[in-house]
Amino acid sequence: MSALPAPTLAPDPHAFRREFVAFAIESGALRFGEFKTKAGRLSPYFFNSGLFRDGATMGALAGYYAQAALASGIAFDMLFGPAYKGITLAACTAVSLAALGHNLPFCFNRKEAKDHGEGGNIVGAPLAGRVLILDDVITDGASKREAVELIRVAGATPAGVLIALDRQERGSGELSAAQEVGRQFGVPVTAIATLEDVLATLRGRPDRKQEVARIEEYRQRYGAVA
Template sequence: MPPPTSRDTLASDELAQDFVRFSVEAGVLRFGEFKTKAGRLSPYFFNAGLFDDGAKLGRLAGFYARRLLDSGLQFDMLFGPAYKGIPLAAAVAIELARLGRNAPFAYNRKEAKDHGEGGTLVGAPVRGRVVIIDDVISAGTSVRESISMIQTAGATPAGVLIALDRQERAAEGTQELAWSAVQFVRDRLQLPVVAIATLADLLQTLSNTADPALAEHAAPIAAYRDRYGVAAH
């Protein structure tokens, strides 16, 4: 299965920049100094858990749905890995239905249920071509677990849809790797990854803004990309 992203040749686009602006307005994308899991000091932080009311979640689902439909990725259903992927998959399924593409969705529990319907999977039967929906890919662990569950159910992973691709080199402990988590999923796991926006989109938006309070964050983010970034992909 060929593993390209949907935007290999695009540095930025209108949908992505609208999403960046929305994330800033919603307080989901913040600027300052934040320590990452890899121990790096990042000049920005993206926390999708702060899309925490109906209006913000509904608008977020619109961005996901539009990016998925525009990507050309062929799919039969959605899968949301616990925990952040659960409301995302549900919200995106609602938005897709509103746009005329009614697709079933499912998600997993962290612990298997030993009563009622039992098992770890909840929702529609997992079958056909399945798109995994999450906020970001940090290490690829969640994606690998989702692939395993989907394949065990007899279905086919079709791709991963995320909100933001940080385009940043992954790390194992104190060792920096030559590839990003997204590149790992795309190249090693042979699974297409579609992102609403990327670090390149964030920089493009900050470079084009008329708001000096936002524009001042472009330089430290560009420096961070120079230090930890990967080639566009």
């Protein structure tokens, strides 16, 4: 199966990123206030992809993943979704890509290998060719590490990682969690939207000035090195 060609996009190829941010806000998946992160930081915003939980929002989310995959410039032959959130994302995005004329296989992993029936810990198409890994966010990179290892053991090639939102803040060092994963595994990491896209969207809304100020202050303290 041939790799996806570079798509011909609209005059503003990044408009879908800000549209995704607006969609996440309207869906309640992107919230503002004070939230404690896994790293113990008090963040002025919080993104929870688990709140995309009906057919309409999942369909829209998959559409944004498909657009981001096509816009990424990453050559890939199939999709892989790490258990658990990645399972739905890979399946739905495959449907959206097919609707756009790119019918690609997908698969996902079980947390524990099945010892009966078809057996194994991979469900769906066999891992082959260049594989794009889909997930919601990157925290410590553990699930991405497992996915990369599974793909390589199968003789396939990890092509890249696509997540919903890149917070662009420092992980264990000066780099962001996304940058750390990309450097560790030698694969590109891309996102539907980044913190900069969040800020660009909010700056266009006069009633969101306080959120913009808080997020910019947070980014000054914890932002990753570009």
